[in-house]
Amino acid sequence: MFIAHLLSRGIRFKSWYEALYFLPYITPMVPVAMTWKWILDSKHGLLNYFLSWFGIAPQAWLFDTSLAVVSVIMLTVWKTIGYNMIIFLVGMTGISKEYYEAAAIDGAAGAKAFRYITIPLLKPITVFVSIVTLIHGYNVFSQVYILASDVQGSPGYLVRVLVYDMIENGFRYYKMGYASAEAVVLFLIVLVLTLVQLWLAKDNTASAKGARR
Template sequence: MEKVRRKPRLKSGHWFVILALAPIIILYAVLRFIPIVQTMYISFFEWDLISAHKPFVWLDNFKELFSSDTFIQSIRNTSLIAFGVLIFSVPFAVIIAAMLDRGVRFKSWFESLYFLPYIMPMVPVAVAWRWILDSNHGLLNYFLSFFGVPAQAWLIDTNLAIFSVVMLTVWKMVGYNMIIFLVGMKGISKENYEAASIDGATGIKAFWHITLPLLKPITVFVSTVTLIQGYNVFSQVYILASDIQGAPGHLVRVLVYDMIESGFRFYKMGYAAAEAVILFLIVLVLTALQLMLLRDKKTSRKGMKR
């Protein structure tokens, strides 16, 4: 006679975990998932904060977005900032982590020094950087004058203002990325380096052929987080990139600022919701591409081992 298969039952320990996580999951759903669904719903309506009548317009908000020069400029500036932060922040973090992993003196002090900017609030940091980058009396231009570099309009020229935002964001995020990479380097077995040293791979060669390949999963995680934060940039742009008349955020217009202005200044909440959906899709696609890249590398490794 065939044995009757019994369905696996949850043990008491599993129920404890589920009940313990339930309040957090519910809170996360209320604060994250439900607002995302509501934003997608509002993006299909001509929704404002005044009138009770909110007609269904289907994709008209999205058509208006891509025909708007302001939105295209916001996407361009936001992408430049996000990928600029990614290009500078991740390599700097890897190099600093590699230097600290070799066992320098006062290592904990250096770790705290690099990580301190990340935990500092953005607004006072941006105000301090605004003084540093001032065209007339800023410390950066004063420092560059010793090398014969003329004073630069860091907060007046649009291209330099974008670079200034990238510079500030990299300075603030590199400590967090450095800590993540440092933890990953601690997890690499020393046997790998000992085996490589037998073949003559030491120093930079060992770092290039052992450390970096084994850090690829962490690199994908750090790159994803960096891109997400880069596309959500707002406070530093709002404070640093003011135009000549002092209007905040107008010199370097980014997507989050354009979204807030459309929704709460012009009361075009459906239009702003459509912008939020586009931002969500951009981040989702970039994250998916990085995860696919990591998966392809894993499958190729398995094929080589076979």
């Protein structure tokens, strides 16, 4: 939302910035994950080389349990932030400038206008983005399969997610019943959390509609 807000202010080379942020989203996950695996390599990785400029010792990004989770999170956020930014940017362009002009007359500009006008009117977009991000987060697989492997090369060893466990049980150990049960559990988890998000956002969305009137 913050990046979309900066781009909506009409900065120079706006189209280039939009393309730069959106490009990772349309890039296939496998080559992206392989590139990040090289960047995060503990011996010859670009990230550790950059950190060495500040006197930070090399980190085992892909072989330490905690750092492996961080690595998967960094890759996932970097890849999906462009899509969320575009959705927020579309929502911001749909907000009438009359609201901001009226707020400026009352002395509400800058951060106050963003807090009391932009954020409330973007509540439906925020709900959509949060639900899509939630569903995507529970369907993480490729980056775990490629990045989070142990020293012996067993994929998914350091970071275990439900989708990976489901696929492994179904197609590696042929426990189709167990894998099917995990799929049902995954569906129920996403359904419940989605309903909770919709319930929490219901009053805020109504308030946003009232603000438009």
